Amino acid sequence: MSIFTPKQSRPSPKTQVGILSWTTKYLFSSKIDIALSLFAFYLLYLILPPLLDWMIFSADFSAKTNAECTREAACWFYIGEKMNLFMYGMYPLEEYWRPNLLLAITLSFAFIVRLLRFQPYKNKAALALFIIYPVVAFFLLYGNDFLGIKIVETDQWGGLMLTIVVALVGIVASFPIGIFLALGRQSRMEIIRFLSIAYIEIIRGIPLITILFMASVMLPLFFTEGINFDKLLRALIGITLFQSAYIAEVIRGGLQAVPKGQYEAADVAGLSFIQKTVFIILPQALKISIPNIVGSFIALFKDTTLVLIIGIFDMLAIAELATSDINWMGRKTEGIVFVAIVLWSLLYLMSRYSKALEGRFNTQY
Amino acid sequence: MKTNDIITIKGVNKWYGDFHALNDINLTVKEGEIIVICGPSGSGKSTLIRCVNFLEKFQEGSIVVDGIKLTDNVKKIRQIRSEVSMVFQCFNLFPHLSVINNLTLAPIWVHNTTKQEANKKALSLLDRVGIKDQAYKYPNQLSGGQQQRVAIARALCTSPKIMLFDEPTSALDPEMISEVLDVMVDLSKEGITMLCVTHEMGFAKKVADRIIFMDEGQIIEQNEPNTFFNNPESDRLRLFLDQILTQ
Incomplete structure (x- = not known):
């Protein structure tokens, strides 16, 4: 009888590292690879140099008026000149501190929630913030006579501020509605299920533009004359209705991906339907859906630019509006490139945040 | 000693579509009794114990658990489930x-x-x-x-007053089966009523008060372990035991 002595484990062999092996592995590993890589490089060669030249190397950063910007390149002073318009729209200059304060509050809320994450009362604190925040935001941005904050009508709102308001309200309001619709669609109660399905399928079949038009043009016809429904509010309702149908479908996918055994284990433990849904099913379903939920919110963020067709001035609409200044004719490209950079940065942040969330909730070791 | 009936199953029939999964099941379990249910796959063993805590609905018959009759009533179902635990x-x-x-x-x-x-x-x-x-x-x-x-x-x-085990060792690597069975043997001395669907015949011999053999949705035979293994009455059980014990 021989005695089994296991061999010592060895460290894995060092894989080839370095830029050379990386390029051969990822760029030039086969003939097709080589062709595609070269083609891609050629495209980059066509696009990048002129773009960088226009944006940076030949661009004019110092010229103070349109006439001084003589080069065939960007004139960035224009953006600086119109910065307030891009950020706040027509919001009165002396009230800029309000959106600024709100931004500061938002960031510090995020920071506080982060600090509290190991405290036992963190969920209650987060819920409280979640309820207080919209009220504070509304009073700050819109104002309130009683509190002595001057009212700024929503038709003066605009720019990045408005884009973020529309996107945030759309996201925050559509998320819970989406959850209820998704649960409703799976309900065993026929009427609830039918209504959920009908809602989702009807809304998903209508383009956002149509919904916005309906909200801004047709909705007022249903109300008695004299009731003036705020235009921005109507757009927000339209966007929320639209987005919640999409979120519902994304979450339904997550619900269906939760194994049947989880439902059974929760049932067997004697949990009620609400306890089962809140403690067992939704946490898992939402975790599975994070990439799609964030994807859907990114799409919404981009869709907010459509509000310009009903006469609300989001950041993209401002890029258009700013060109009407006689002193700065023909500077539309700068504006649009600037808007593109800002929106892309925000969306990229969102997608990184989604990645971090996935990591945080990952318990599949 | 063990006198109170804790589970009474009377004339239970269940169909999945046209498939007759449980065919006229009658079974009484006394408090503290340890019952092992075995049989070939598809014989209705799991379905039977899943009926006890209403994970499966049945079309005919009645099941009474600790004096509570199983109905569609959500409150009653939750009441039963708070007394009956299950291992999957x-x-x-x-x-x-x-x-x-x-x-x-x-x-x-x-x-x-x-x-x-x-x-x-x-x-x-x-x-x-x-x-x-x-x-x-x-x-x-x-x-x-x-x-x-x-x-x-x-x-x-x-x-719980009652523990249901639905093939608790079937998904495990062979080396890990015994650690789970040891826990179950330990548990069997507690006085909790246990219904175990399992193919672990060694476990059955050791702890079961009664072993039930099912096939095609019916209870073919039930007996205390000694008689069950040494003097099976039906040919079907004899064949099953031959197959399972000569592996």
């Missing part, structure tokens, strides 16, 4: 909760235990199944055998 073949632990939270969820929310008490009990149960040191890990960080022991501890956390 593929564990069904909640992957997003740590082991300890898996154990304390039902005591806290269904049985209104305080958090401290629930934690204390959970830790002592984990200690009993030999994995107290894993209490703050997540289920997916544990081996299959450990996960199943957590599942058993979770089932015990609510101090």
Whole structure:
């Protein structure tokens, strides 16, 4: 009888590292690879140099008026000149501190929630913030006579501020509605299920533009004359209705991906339907859906630019509006490139945040 | 000694579509009795014990558990489920909760235990199944055998009168089966009524008060272990035992 002595484990062999092996592995590993890589490089060669030249190397950063910007390149002073318009729209200059304060509050809320994450009362604190925040935001941005904050009508709102308001309200309001619709669609109660399905399928079949038009043009016809429904509010309702149908479908996918055994284990433990849904099913379903939920919110963020067709001035609409200044004719490209950079940065942040969330909730070791 | 009937199953019939899954099942289980149910796959063993806590609906017959008659009434079903625990073949632990939270969820929310008490009990149960040191890990960080022991501890956390085991060792690597069976043997001395669907005949011989053999949705034969293994009455059981014991 021989005695089994296991061999010592060895460290894995060092894989080839370095830029050379990386390029051969990822760029030039086969003939097709080589062709595609070269083609891609050629495209980059066509696009990048002129773009960088226009944006940076030949661009004019110092010229103070349109006439001084003589080069065939960007004139960035224009953006600086119109910065307030891009950020706040027509919001009165002396009230800029309000959106600024709100931004500061938002960031510090995020920071506080982060600090509290190991405290036992963190969920209650987060819920409280979640309820207080919209009220504070509304009073700050819109104002309130009683509190002595001057009212700024929503038709003066605009720019990045408005884009973020529309996107945030759309996201925050559509998320819970989406959850209820998704649960409703799976309900065993026929009427609830039918209504959920009908809602989702009807809304998903209508383009956002149509919904916005309906909200801004047709909705007022249903109300008695004299009731003036705020235009921005109507757009927000339209966007929320639209987005919640999409979120519902994304979450339904997550619900269906939760194994049947989880439902059974929760049932067997004697949990009620609400306890089962809140403690067992939704946490898992939402975790599975994070990439799609964030994807859907990114799409919404981009869709907010459509509000310009009903006469609300989001950041993209401002890029258009700013060109009407006689002193700065023909500077539309700068504006649009600037808007593109800002929106892309925000969306990229969102997608990184989604990645971090996935990591945080990952318990599949 | 064991006199009170805790489960009474009368004339239960169940169909999946046209498939007659349970065919006129009659069974009475006494308090504290340990019953092993075996039979070929598709014979209705799992369906039968899943009917006891209403995970499966049945079309005909009646089941009374600890004096409560099973109906569609949600309150009654929850009442029964708070007394009947179940261990599944593929564990069904909640992957997003740590082991300890898996154990304390039902005591806290269904049985209104305080958090401290629930934690204390959970830790002592984990200690009993030999994995107290894993209490703050997540289920997916544990081996299959450990996960199943957590599942058993979770089932015990609510101090059930009845434990249902649905092939608890079938999804495990051979090396891990015994660690789970040891826990179950240990449990059998507690006086909890146990219904185990399993193919572990060694376990059945050791602890069962009665072994039930099912095929094609019917109870073919039931007896105490000695007679069951040594003097099977029906040909069908004899054939089954030949196959399963000569493996």
